[in-house]
Amino acid sequence: MCRASLPFSATWKLYLERNSRCNVFRRIGTAGSTWWSPQCAAVRQGIVDMMHRALREPEVKSVVICGQDGKFCGGADIREFGAKMSGPPLVPMIHMIEAAAKPVVAAIEGVALGGGLELALSCHYRIAHSKARLGLPEVTLGLLPGAGGTQRLPRLIGVPAALELITTGRHVTAAEALQLGIVDEVTDQNAVDAAVKFAQSVEGKSLDARRIGTFPCPRPPDLDAVFEKVMKEVRRSARGAIAPVTCVQAVHAAVTLPYAKGMERERELFSTLFTSGQARALQYYFFAQRAVSRWSTPSGARWDTSKPRPVRKAAVIGLGTMGRGISVSLAQAGFSVVAVETQEKQLLEAKQAVSGMLERDAKRRGAPLAHGNIKYSCSLKAAADVDLVIEAVFEDMALKKAIFRQLSAICKPGTFLCSNTSALDIDELASQTQSPELVVGMHFFAPAHVMKLLEVVYGPRSSPEAVATAMQMGKKIGKVSVAVGNCRGFVGNRMLKPYLEQAFFLLEEGATPEQVDQVLEEFGFPMGVFKVSDLSGLDVGWKVRKADGLVVPDSTGKSARIQGGRRYSPLGDLLCEQGRFGQKTGRGWYQYDKPGGRVAKSDPWLHRFLEEYRARHGLVARRIDQQEVLERCLYALINEGFQILQDGIAAGPEDIDVIYVLGYGWPRHRGGPMFFADMVGLDKVLDRLERYHQLHPDVPGLKPCSLLRKLAAGGCPPIHRWREVIQKPHSQL
Numbered sequence: 001m002c003r004a005s006l007p008f009s010a011t012w013k014l015y016l017e018r019n020s021r022c023n024v025f026r027r028i029g030t031a032g033s034t035w036w037s038p039q040c041a042a043v044r045q046g047i048v049d050m051m052h053r054a055l056r057e058p059e060v061k062s063v064v065i066c067g068q069d070g071k072f073c074g075g076a077d078i079r080e081f082g083a084k085m086s087g088p089p090l091v092p093m094i095h096m097i098e099a100a101a102k103p104v105v106a107a108i109e110g111v112a113l114g115g116g117l118e119l120a121l122s123c124h125y126r127i128a129h130s131k132a133r134l135g136l137p138e139v140t141l142g143l144l145p146g147a148g149g150t151q152r153l154p155r156l157i158g159v160p161a162a163l164e165l166i167t168t169g170r171h172v173t174a175a176e177a178l179q180l181g182i183v184d185e186v187t188d189q190n191a192v193d194a195a196v197k198f199a200q201s202v203e204g205k206s207l208d209a210r211r212i213g214t215f216p217c218p219r220p221p222d223l224d225a226v227f228e229k230v231m232k233e234v235r236r237s238a239r240g241a242i243a244p245v246t247c248v249q250a251v252h253a254a255v256t257l258p259y260a261k262g263m264e265r266e267r268e269l270f271s272t273l274f275t276s277g278q279a280r281a282l283q284y285y286f287f288a289q290r291a292v293s294r295w296s297t298p299s300g301a302r303w304d305t306s307k308p309r310p311v312r313k314a315a316v317i318g319l320g321t322m323g324r325g326i327s328v329s330l331a332q333a334g335f336s337v338v339a340v341e342t343q344e345k346q347l348l349e350a351k352q353a354v355s356g357m358l359e360r361d362a363k364r365r366g367a368p369l370a371h372g373n374i375k376y377s378c379s380l381k382a383a384a385d386v387d388l389v390i391e392a393v394f395e396d397m398a399l400k401k402a403i404f405r406q407l408s409a410i411c412k413p414g415t416f417l418c419s420n421t422s423a424l425d426i427d428e429l430a431s432q433t434q435s436p437e438l439v440v441g442m443h444f445f446a447p448a449h450v451m452k453l454l455e456v457v458y459g460p461r462s463s464p465e466a467v468a469t470a471m472q473m474g475k476k477i478g479k480v481s482v483a484v485g486n487c488r489g490f491v492g493n494r495m496l497k498p499y500l501e502q503a504f505f506l507l508e509e510g511a512t513p514e515q516v517d518q519v520l521e522e523f524g525f526p527m528g529v530f531k532v533s534d535l536s537g538l539d540v541g542w543k544v545r546k547a548d549g550l551v552v553p554d555s556t557g558k559s560a561r562i563q564g565g566r567r568y569s570p571l572g573d574l575l576c577e578q579g580r581f582g583q584k585t586g587r588g589w590y591q592y593d594k595p596g597g598r599v600a601k602s603d604p605w606l607h608r609f610l611e612e613y614r615a616r617h618g619l620v621a622r623r624i625d626q627q628e629v630l631e632r633c634l635y636a637l638i639n640e641g642f643q644i645l646q647d648g649i650a651a652g653p654e655d656i657d658v659i660y661v662l663g664y665g666w667p668r669h670r671g672g673p674m675f676f677a678d679m680v681g682l683d684k685v686l687d688r689l690e691r692y693h694q695l696h697p698d699v700p701g702l703k704p705c706s707l708l709r710k711l712a713a714g715g716c717p718p719i720h721r722w723r724e725v726i727q728k729p730h731s732q733l
C-alpha cells in the first residue's frame with residue numbers, strides 16, 4: 001500500500017512501503033514495496049491510484065516518489081516469484097508514470113535495484129542521495145530486467161554502458177550513476193527534501209525530453225560487430241549461464257526495434273528465463289549465501305547464543321602464499337597484524353610480496369595503503385599479546401603441533417589459536433594446547449585475499465565463543481564464512497577426494513585428461529579437474545598421500561592399485577616420480593611451453609604413458625561417454641556431500657553449496673552440488689550411483705550413502721525439507 005501526504009502545497013510524496021518479509025524493507029502494517037507479491041499488488045495499486053489522483057487534482061503540480069525510511073526500493077520480493085500475480089501489472093504502471101503530464105521525480109535513498117530502478121527510470125527525473133546504490137541485478141537471479149530496464153537504460157546511457165550494467169548486475173554508486181547519466185542530481189542532504197525542491201523547480205516545464213521510452217536508442221555505427229563481440233565475451237564468461245546472453249538479446253532489441261516492439265521482445269525473453277531451472281538455482285543460491293551466515297553447530301551454538309570476542313590484533317604464522325594473502329586480508333580490514341616467518345630470508349621476501357599486494361590493491365581500489373598495520377617478525381614471541389593467531393605453515397601435522405604447543409605457552413591467556421589447515425584434525429592440534437576450547441580452524445582458499453570463502457572448523461572441544469569469534473572475523477574481512485565440523489578435509493576437500501578419484505579411475509578405464517576436462521568445463525567449471533591439478537601442483541597431493549602411507553609399491557615393485565584395502569589409482573604419484581608437477585615444471589597432465597607456462601596443450605607423452613600403464617596392469621581401454629564422465633565425477637562428489645550431511649559435518653545443503661560455488665568453481669547457475677542433485681532428482685542420482693557401483697564394485701565413492709537412500713525412499717523431498725530428514729549427531733560441544 002502506499003500513502004500520500006501533502007506536506008507541500010503542490011507536491012505529493014508517494015511512499016513506497018517495504019516488504020514485510022525482509023529486513024531491508026521495513027514493515028509498515030502488512031504492506032510491501034515489492035511488485036510481485038499480494039502485498040506488492042497493494043503497493044502498485046496504491047501508486048496507480050495516487051498517480052490518478054495527482055493527475056486529476058489541479059492543485060497538484062508535481063509528484064515525488066520515495067521509499068519509506070531511507071530506502072527507495074530493492075526490487076521484487078524473490079520469495080514471491082512463484083506466486084500468482086495479482087493487482088495492476090507493473091509495465092502499464094510504469095508507462096502511466098512516464099506518460100504523466102506532471103513531473104514525477106524519484107527520490108532515491110538507500111537502494112534502487114531491479115524493479116526499483118525500473119520504476120525510477122519511468123520517472124521524469126531522479127535525485128539520489130550520495131550513499132545510494134543503483135543497479136539492475138536481475139541477471140544474478142537468472143532473469144533480465146523485465147519492466148523496461150533493457151529498453152530504457154540503453155536509451156538513457158548508451159548501449160555499451162547499459163550492456164555492462166545489465167549483463168553483470170553490478171551496483172553503481174550515486175556518483176557513478178550521475179556520471180553515467182542515470183540520475184540527474186546527487187545530494188548529501190535529505191534526498192526527499194531535495195527531490196521535492198527539484199520537483200517544484202520543474203513544475204510547468206515541458207516533459208517531452210524527459211520520457212526515456214520516447215528517446216531514440218543510440219545505434220553504434222558498427223552495430224553487428226559490437227554485438228558480436230559482446231556476445232562472444234558474455235558467452236565466454238557466462239560458462240553456460242543463459243541470463244547474461246538473453247540480456248544481450250534484449251538490449252539488441254532495444255537498438256533494432258521500435259520501443260513498443262522492444263518491450264514485447266523483453267517480455268518474451270523474460271518469460272523464458274523466469275521459468276528456467278537456472279533462475280531457480282540462482283535464486284536458491286541468493287538465499288543460501290545469506291542462510292550460511294545464520295550458522296549453528298550441533299550443540300546449538302549460533303549468533304544469538306554465542307557472543308564473539310573483540311579482536312584488534314592478530315598474528316599470522318608462516319608467510320607462504322596462504323599466510324601472505326591472509327595478512328593482506330587482515331590488514332585491509334584494519335586489524336593490527338603481526339606477521340611471523342622464522343627464516344630471515346623468507347621473511348624479507350614475504351614482506352616485499354605483501355607490500356606489493358597491498359600497494360596494487362590500494363591502487364586498484366583508490367584506497368589508502370594498509371602497510372602500517374603489519375609488523376614483521378622472525379619470532380613466535382611477537383604473537384605474545386595478540387587476540388587471535390592464524391597459523392598458516394605447511395600441511396605437516398608434526399610441525400603444526402609444535403607451533404600450537406609453543407603458541408599456547410607464549411600467547412596471553414584467552415588468545416584464540418586458529419589453523420589454516422585444509423584437511424588436518426583440529427582436535428589433534430587443540431590437544432597440544434592448554435586451552436583446547438580456544439582452537440578452531442580458519443580454512444582460507446587461495447589466493448586468500450581474493451577468494452570470498454572461509455571454512456570455520458569447530459572441533460569437538462572448540463567453544464561457541466571461539467566459533468563465533470572466527471565467524472565474526474570472517475565477516476569483518478569480507479568473507480562468506482561457513483561453519484563446518486571437524487573431519488579429514490572438512491567439507492570442501494573431503495568432497496573433492498571422490499571427485500578426483502573418479503577422474504583418475506576414468507583415465508585407467510580409457511578416458512583422457514582432455515576428455516574429462518572438456519566435459520567438466522562444458523558443465524560450467526572454469527577449469528577441468530586435470531587443469532586445476534596442473535595449476536595447483538601435483539606435488540601437493542603427492543606429499544599428502546605419502547604422509548598417509550599411500551605411495552608404496554606392491555610386492556612386485558609395481559605401483560600398487562590397492563592401498564589400505566581399497567582401490568587406489570597411483571597415476572598422480574607416477575607423474576610426480578617423473579618430476580611432472582604441473583605448470584610449475586612445464587609438464588603435468590598437459591604440457592606447457594615452459595615451466596610456469598599457463599596454456600595447457602595435449603601431451604602425446606601422457607597418452608603413451610596411460611597406454612603403457614593400462615597394458616602393465618592388464619586394463620583394457622573402453623570408450624567412455626560424456627554422460628558417464630560427468631555422472632561419475634559429480635555424483636561421487638554429491639554422494640560424499642550426503643555423507644557429510646548425515647555425519648553432521650555441514651548443518652544443511654546450503655552450506656555445502658556455498659562452499660562449492662565460492663571455493664571450487666561450481667557454476668553458480670547450477671546452484672551448488674546438493675541443489676543440482678535436487679534438480680536432477682534424488683531417485684535418478686541414486687539409480688545412477690547404484691548402477692555404477694554394480695558395474696565397478698571395487699571403485700570407492702560409488703556406493704550410495706544411506707541418507708540419499710532415505711531421502712529417495714521418502715519421496716525425494718525438496719531441498720528445503722532435507723534438514724527435517726537429517727539425523728543430527730549428538731552434540732559434543
Ligand SMILES: CCCCCCCC/C=C\C/C=C/C(=O)SCCNC(=O)CCNC(=O)[C@H](O)C(C)(C)COP(=O)(O)OP(=O)(O)OC[C@H]1O[C@@H](n2cnc3c(N)ncnc32)[C@H](O)[C@@H]1OP(=O)(O)O
Pocket residue numbers: 021022023024035074075076077078079090091111113114115116137138141145146147267270271274287290291
Ligand atoms: C512471466 C511473466 C512476465 C511478466 C513481466 C513482468 C515484469 C516484471 C519485471 C520485473 C520484476 C522485478 C524483478 C526484480 O526486481 S528482481 C530483484 C532485484 N533486486 C535484487 O536482486 C536485490 C537483492 N538484494 C540485495 O542486493 C540486498 O539484499 C540489498 C542490497 C537490497 C540489501 O543488502 P543488505 O543490507 O546487506 O541485506 P541482506 O542482503 O542481508 O538482506 C536482508 C534480508 O532481506 C532479504 N532480501 C533482500 N533482497 C530481497 C529480495 N529482493 N527478495 C526477498 N528477500 C530479499 C535477504 O534474504 C535477507 O533476509 P534474511 O536472510 O532472512 O535476513
